[in-house]
Structure formats: structure tokens, C-alpha cells
Amino acid sequence: MSQELPTWLAESPAYEPPRDRDGFVRTNLLRLAALPARMAQAAGKPAFLDRLLQPVPALVRFAGLIVSVVCVSAATNMAFVWVVFAAVLVSLALRPLPQLRATAPVAALAALIAGLVVLPGALMGMAPPSLVVRMAVKTFCTVGLTLGLAQGVPWSRMASALTGAHVPAAVVFVADAAMRGIFVLGRVAQHLNESLALRSVGHNQHKSGSAGAIMGMTFVRASIFAGEQAEAMACRGYDGTSTAAPERASRVAGVLYALAIICVVALFVWFERAMGVG
Amino acid sequence: MGSLDAAAQVPSSPAVLEMDDVSFAYGERPALDGVSFAVRRGEAVALVGPNGCGKSTVLRLCVGLDVPDAGTLRVAGERVDAQSMADAGFAKRLRQRVGFVFQDSDVQLFCPTVRDEVAFGPRQMGLSEDEVAQRTNDCLALLGIEELADRAPYQLSGGEKKRVSVACVVSLAPDLLLLDEPTNALDEDGERRVVAFLRAYVAAGHAVLMTTHHRDLVEALGARVVRMDAQHHVVAAD
Numbered sequence: 001m002s003q004e005l006p007t008w009l010a011e012s013p014a015y016e017p018p019r020d021r022d023g024f025v026r027t028n029l030l031r032l033a034a035l036p037a038r039m040a041q042a043a044g045k046p047a048f049l050d051r052l053l054q055p056v057p058a059l060v061r062f063a064g065l066i067v068s069v070v071c072v073s074a075a076t077n078m079a080f081v082w083v084v085f086a087a088v089l090v091s092l093a094l095r096p097l098p099q100l101r102a103t104a105p106v107a108a109l110a111a112l113i114a115g116l117v118v119l120p121g122a123l124m125g126m127a128p129p130s131l132v133v134r135m136a137v138k139t140f141c142t143v144g145l146t147l148g149l150a151q152g153v154p155w156s157r158m159a160s161a162l163t164g165a166h167v168p169a170a171v172v173f174v175a176d177a178a179m180r181g182i183f184v185l186g187r188v189a190q191h192l193n194e195s196l197a198l199r200s201v202g203h204n205q206h207k208s209g210s211a212g213a214i215m216g217m218t219f220v221r222a223s224i225f226a227g228e229q230a231e232a233m234a235c236r237g238y239d240g241t242s243t244a245a246p247e248r249a250s251r252v253a254g255v256l257y258a259l260a261i262i263c264v265v266a267l268f269v270w271f272e273r274a275m276g277v278g
Numbered sequence: 279m280g281s282l283d284a285a286a287q288v289p290s291s292p293a294v295l296e297m298d299d300v301s302f303a304y305g306e307r308p309a310l311d312g313v314s315f316a317v318r319r320g321e322a323v324a325l326v327g328p329n330g331c332g333k334s335t336v337l338r339l340c341v342g343l344d345v346p347d348a349g350t351l352r353v354a355g356e357r358v359d360a361q362s363m364a365d366a367g368f369a370k371r372l373r374q375r376v377g378f379v380f381q382d383s384d385v386q387l388f389c390p391t392v393r394d395e396v397a398f399g400p401r402q403m404g405l406s407e408d409e410v411a412q413r414t415n416d417c418l419a420l421l422g423i424e425e426l427a428d429r430a431p432y433q434l435s436g437g438e439k440k441r442v443s444v445a446c447v448v449s450l451a452p453d454l455l456l457l458d459e460p461t462n463a464l465d466e467d468g469e470r471r472v473v474a475f476l477r478a479y480v481a482a483g484h485a486v487l488m489t490t491h492h493r494d495l496v497e498a499l500g501a502r503v504v505r506m507d508a509q510h511h512v513v514a515a516d
């Protein structure tokens with residue numbers, strides 16, 4: 001069987017791409033969607049901080065996260081928030097470069113968005129200008145803390161911890177499936193994004209259109225994948241009970257970590273009481 | 279723009295792709311260790327080796343999805359590295375010149391219909407709608423998928439999707455075609471179609487670099503074999 005190529009393909013004439021400002025929305029939206037996959041890729045070797053906190057039970061760290069986030073959100077005194085902000089910056093700085101690259105931009109982007117949301121109000125005099133900074137810094141802290149935990153404690157360990165805490169298996173399973181879904185979504189988005197970049201060789205008049213198509217396809221793919229995975233699990237005899245093995249962790253480390261969290265709360269209370277609104 | 283060094287070394291025909299002592303790692307995990315080989319115009323090269331030896335990684339580097347940690351990579355004489363890829367114009371030119379068919383077709387297809395999918399690249403290049411339609415019809419015919427034109431890509435079978443993903447890359451009129459395990463999902467007829475197309479493509483003076491685990495595909499294409507080992511080295515290029 002021999003084939004003739006059309007002339008446009010046989011000759012493959014030289015191509016000079018037109019100038020095109022690559023869509024800010026497209027790049028950043030997709031970058032955000034691809035985050036779980038990038039975080040998993042960056043996971044590699046545990047950071048110094050994560051090795052140090054390894055023996056702390058996952059649930060204690062989770063509780064610590066919730067408490068810190070609540071304190072930061074509720075704080076009326078910015079001094080406390082600045083202390084936490086400094087701590088988050090230090091913890092980010094202690095991470096290896098790939099992990100830093102996966103987290104810091106997201107925290108910064110979230111902070112930027114939070115600031116922008118309140119900016120019009122501040123400009124029109126309906127809110128104090130300091131609110132813009134306040135929102136941005138608080139958002140940076142909470143997102144930074146959350147991503148830090150997500151990187152430090154693999155989800156499989158969190159699922160084990162929940163099982164160990166006698167949380168019903170069905171609840172753990174649903175949470176587990178949701179986490180996997182988020183991860184798969186991220187990976188699918190990353191690959192579709194690469195494929196779009198490879199074929200975006202010119203001026204893209206339908207930028208938001210293709211970003212939308214990719215986001216839509218991401219959901220289609222992820223839901224197909226979730227369905228196929230459920231079928232595969234059923235084929236392997238999954239009956240809706242235990243998925244995770246119990247966690248092994250140190251009680252002493254847990255108590256020490258809990259004490260540290262109590263110190264954070266004490267700091268929060270002290271700043272709020274002693275220094276008032278600042 | 280292009281350097282002619284490569285042509286001087288290989289009098290028969292100029293190299294479209296040259297890897298010289300290229301190393302690359304995903305974080306801490308090495309994927310390529312001092313890999314060197316070249317692909318010339320008018321030839322098909324098959325990259326073979328055990329799972330995880332780095333074949334797919336070679337293809338990712340060739341199209342600039344990742345850049346070498348060390349060593350040099352040239353496509354059509356132009357160096358591909360972090361610096362050149364930062365230039366959006368260079369990246370776009372590279373991606374028109376080098377077509378990449380992913381191993382997993384699902385990640386490659388994102389348009390509502392097969393026709394839109396194939397037309398996406400030519401439209402990006404700013405061709406007139408007449409030219410776009412011409413190229414689209416040609417590509418559908420070349421891969422024997424005319425009857426799929428109005429279907430949704432994600433509803434197709436694995437083999438159909440594979441032919442669509444080849445068509446949607448070919449419509450960019452690339453000079454070098456990279457294919458990651460192209461025949462895995464294909465039946466005999468599908469494989470014959472793709473092989474016939476690739477032979478014509480190579481005969482027209484273009485080049486093909488593919489990864490595969492199938493000897494018969496290598497033979498059907500008359501491809502030169504570049505073998506890698508589990509230590510991420512090239513061990514033999516005949």
C-alpha cells in the first residue's frame with residue numbers, strides 16, 4: 001500500500017508564528033487545576049520540616065491546621081497574623097525548591113485574588129484600605145498552612161488516621177475517592193494543558209474557548225475515570241469496607257505537637273486581649 | 279537561524295534532531311543519563327528498551343515539554359533549552375515543526391468534534407478557512423477516518439482515538455513526527471493505515487522518531503533502532 005502526500009504536507013513550508021500575548025487566565029487557571037499533580041511530583045524526598053514532624057499523628061496535625069486557620073481568620077489584631085505569616089514564610093523557605101515552586105505561587109495567587117476582591121470597596125471608601133492588606137496576608141497564611149499540611153502528610157496516611165479514629169469506613173471511602181478525584185482531575189488537566197500548548201502554534205483567537213474546552217473535558221475525563229475505577233475496584237472484590245491500614249505514630253510527638261498548638265492559641269488570645277485591635 | 283554543523287558531519291542528509299550527552303531527572307529520579315543519538319531527514323528511528331528506561335522522556339524533551347538538565351539538544355540545528363523555550367515565538371515554531379502524538383490519546387483530544395480537533399492546528403496557524411478545510415479533509419483521508427469527522431472524540435474507541443490524534447498533529451505539517459507507542463491500541467487495519475502514512479511521510483523527506491515494544495512495526499517501517507537500557511543510557515544505535 002503506497003500513499004501520496006498532499007503538497008502542503010510534502011513540502012511543509014517554513015512557518016513564522018504571529019505574535020500572541022498568551023492568555024493570563026488560561027495559563028493560570030490551568031496551572032491551578034494541575035496543582036495536585038505537580039505537588040505529587042514535587043513530593044519526592046520529604047522536606048526537613050516534614051521529616052521532623054513525621055511521628056506526629058496525622059489527626060493531631062489536621063486539628064492543628066484547623067485551629068491555626070480559625071485563629072488567623074478570627075484575629076482582629078494584625079500582630080498575631082504577622083507572626084503566623086513569618087512562620088509560614090520560614091516553613092516555605094525550608095522546603096526544597098520543587099515543593100516551593102508548587103506551593104508559593106498558589107498561596108501568592110490566592111492572596112492576590114483575596115486582595116483584589118476587597119479592593120473596589122476600599123477604593124470607594126466603604127472599607128478601610130488596610131483591609132486589602134489584611135485579607136491578602138490572612139489568605140496567604142491559611143492557604144500556605146493548608147498546602148504545607150497537604151505536602152507533608154500523604155493523603156493515604158490521613159485516610160489511615162481516620163480509619164484508626166473509628167470514623168465509619170464509608171465516610172473514609174468517600175473522602176478517599178474525592179481526594180483521588182481531585183488528583184486525577186489535576187493530572188488530566190496537566191496533560192490536556194500540555195497537549196493544547198503543543199498545538200497552539202499561532203494566534204489563538206478563541207483563548208477562553210479553548211481553556212473552557214479543556215476544563216470541560218477535564219471533568220468529563222475525570223468522571224469517566226472515576227466510574228472505571230469504581231468498576232475495577234468492584235472486580236477486585238471491593239465491598240465498601242476498609243480501604244486503609246491503621247496508622248503508626250508516636251504518642252509523645254502527638255502530645256508535644258498539641259502543646260505547640262495550645263501555645264499558638266495562647267499567643268492568639270494574648271495578642272487579642274493585651275493589644276486590642278491593631 | 280539554523281546551523282549547518284550537523285549537515286557537515288552527516289553528509290548523507292542533514293540531522294533534524296541531535297541529542298548530545300543529554301541527562302535529565304524528574305526531581306531526584308534520573309530518567310536519562312548521557313543520551314546521544316541523531317535522527318536525519320528521510321529516516322524513521324525506533325527507540326526501544328525496557329519499561330521506565332526513559333523513551334517517553336526523550337520525546338518530551340524533543341518537543342520542549344521538559345528541557346535537558348545537561349548536554350545539548352538541537353532540533354533543525356537550533357538549540358532547545360530553558361532559555362530558547364522561554365521565547366514564545368521559538369516555542370511555537372518548534373511545536374509546528376515537531377509533532378508529538380501522546381501515548382494516551384485521551385489527553386490529546388479536547389475539541390467537541392473530530393473535525394474541529396484536526397482543524398485546530400491549521401486555524402491556530404492563521405490559515406484561511408479554505409486551506410483549513412483542505413488540510414482537515416486531507417488528514418482525515420490520509421488516516422482513513424473520514425466517517426468519524428462529526429463524532430465526539432471522547433466517545434471513540436481506543437484505536438479510533440489514536441488515528442484521530444495522529445491526524446490532529448499531522449495537520450500542523452510538522453517536519454519531525456514523534457510517536458509514543460503508536461500502534462498499541464490499533465487493530466491490523468488501523469496499523470496498516472498508520473504504517474502506510476508514516477512510510478509516505480518519511481519518503482517525502484520528513485523524519486519519524488517513535489517508541490515501541492513491537493518488532494513487526496519496526497520492520498514494517500524499515501526503522502533504524504536506537505536501543506536504551508534500564509540505566510537510562512543509549513546502548514546501541516545501528
Ligand SMILES: Nc1ncnc2c1ncn2[C@@H]1O[C@H](COP(=O)(O)OP(=O)(O)OP(=O)(O)O)[C@@H](O)[C@H]1O
Nearest residue numbers: 041304307308309328329330331332333334335336
Ligand atoms: N512525571 C514523572 N515524575 C516522576 N518520575 C517520572 C515521571 N515520568 C516518568 N518518570 C520516571 O522516569 C523514568 C523514565 O520514564 P519514561 O516514561 O521515560 O519511561 P519509558 O521508557 O517511556 O517507559 P515505558 O516503556 O513504560 O513507556 C521512569 O523511571 C519513570 O518512573
Ligand SMILES: [Mg+2]
Nearest residue numbers: 333334381458
Ligand atoms: Mg513510555
